Amino acid sequence: MHAVSEQSPALIRLRDYRAPAWSVETIEMDVDLGIDASEISARLQLRRDPAQQAPLQLDGENLQLLSIRLDGEQLSASAYRYDGTVLEVDGVRDGSVLETRVRVRPAANTALEGLYLSGPHETGFLLTQCEAEGFRHITFFPDRPDVLSRYTVTLRADRERFPVLLAGGNPDGAGALEGGRHWARFVDPHPKPSYLFAVVAGRLERIERDYVTADGRAVKLNIWAEADAIDRCHYALDALERAMRWDEQVYGRNYDLDVFHVVATHDFNMGAMENKGLNIFNAKYLLADPDSTTDEEYRHIEAVVAHEYFHNWSGNRVTCRDWFQLSLK
Template sequence: MLQRDADGATTPALKIRLGDYQAPTWRIAGVELVFDLDIASTEVYARLELESADATPAPLRLDGEGLELIELRLDGKRLGPADYHVDVHALQLSKLPARCVLESRVRIRPQANTALEGLYLSGSAERGFLLTQCEAQGFRHITYFLDRPDVLTRYSVELRADAARFPVLLAGGNAAGSGALVDGRHWARFDDPHPKPAYLFALVAGRLQCIEQPYTTAEGRAVTLKLWAEADAIAQCQYALGALQHAMRWDERVYGRNYDLDVFHVVATHDFNMGAMENKGLNIFNAKYLLADADATTDEGFRAVEAVVAHEYFHNWSGNRVTCRDWFQLSLKEGFTVFREQSFSADMHAHALKRIEDVATLRRAQFPEDAGPLAHPVRPAEYAEINNFYTATVY
């Protein structure tokens, strides 16, 4: 593949190599995010509590693409252009103290984001809603950050928006407050007590309806399960809600894994560039894999909804709480979670039938890939585009 330089010239894309891995030189002890949401223009405030991994701090490089930098502060002091370097891929600072607080304010444009990475508009400007997709490297389209899976931190997120246009505000974590603002706006805050990498961040804002169900884990934790969709689709979410409860109970019984937040959100959208995404506490699904109707959905369709709902829930432990060092370890979370999903489906239905289906999938998708020009190992030694890493072989 080719990529374009700033002057428009094309050059071969740089390859990322497994052997080049280096541990992060900076850690983020905590992050606070504030979003002033609007379809055309959204402002994002980020407060990063930074800690150097070494006694002598290395220069700091934060990933960031498609961002308009409005303001940058270090330990409360506003920085000028001479204090940092910013280009189309990153923000860089040097001579930092070993512990510091970096505050940034950037502007992004969700409606113009046709790459469907980061924050974008799902649906029309009049009726659609805002949502995010951050795996694998979408968070860098939201704010400047260490956008790599081996940097985990705790997120505190506040969403602000027009209450009529965006009556529902969701982010990963536990609800930590909400209220009204001036000029018909409102806010909602969410705190996630569990450290997570940037690719698991998520938010949703818009006109959505909800069905919900209380659930008590095997450890006695009271959880609320909430499935969200647009008004014309919410009636088709009931089957998925039941499948989610079956998956949670199965994971408790078979793996001893209990859910670890107060609420679990699942959102359906017709505009999504993946089948589904396991964002911590806020799964986002392509509607194809969440909606089911007894009058229109086949038996195979019902099993597919059940399997995908279970797969994304199982990621809460195999992928979210226990995550990857780098993207070369993608199969450790995806391959293992596929195995868990297949075991669950076999227990829910018939083991022999499930095995036949799995082998048929291998013969249809993975065997041709492995026998053709796109053949590659489960853990390739290098890649040029991470989104091409999501293959039948890796899964």
């Protein structure tokens, strides 16, 4: 009988905080979605902190690296090192553009962190969870909350298997592709940390409502769920509108995108997640049936929907420097 050795987690102290040596001004992602394998191409516009001379190191776990280019040139194997946790790249300058393509395996991802499958293989849908360090399971990136970037995300998938394609940000085009496939693009004009990245794709139904903010922005509110649950989302939609109006009236904070999506899933590690423009909820905190839902359960739905919406400013637009500041959001 052999003793089992468990690796202790790395000790992180607040006093050891250092600003990132490299930041990402913009990230353009092209995500080719599949249940068993998805491929993610990412184009990072990099900025160096002039006070630091550290090499470029990007977080990345459970990623199969397919290609890597720096400033348009394919890199040789000697120009970078990937140990399964960190990708280090030589020759990067301020303003350089790094392009990577990786493969991930959503159906095999049972940690429910990064990109994973919710539900059965044949009928389930794909979604992401990135707080606190899930984005590194999707692509290479400085996966820390003090790196704020503007995201452009293009999703591609089989139309029959994934008729609904969602990502955070404003819709910026969609269309058909050859072979029964389609695409959709989303642009978030507001810099955000990687833990707020989100994607959802699959067979989902929605209820929707038009909303106009106090400063005159027309917003489409959508709640998405699988067909057998969508009729139980109406109370949550009412709660969302109440939360948005309250935030305007009490704090003068208006919603700042053209769409706001909420998605219900039964496979989620948390109660809910405030991803910018694309909240993802454990169905327990979203679904209500007038014939069986208790008053206490209605209060939970009201509270959690409002809580996640209020993060749009307190947590998303104004976010943590590091995870020691978690309580501030």
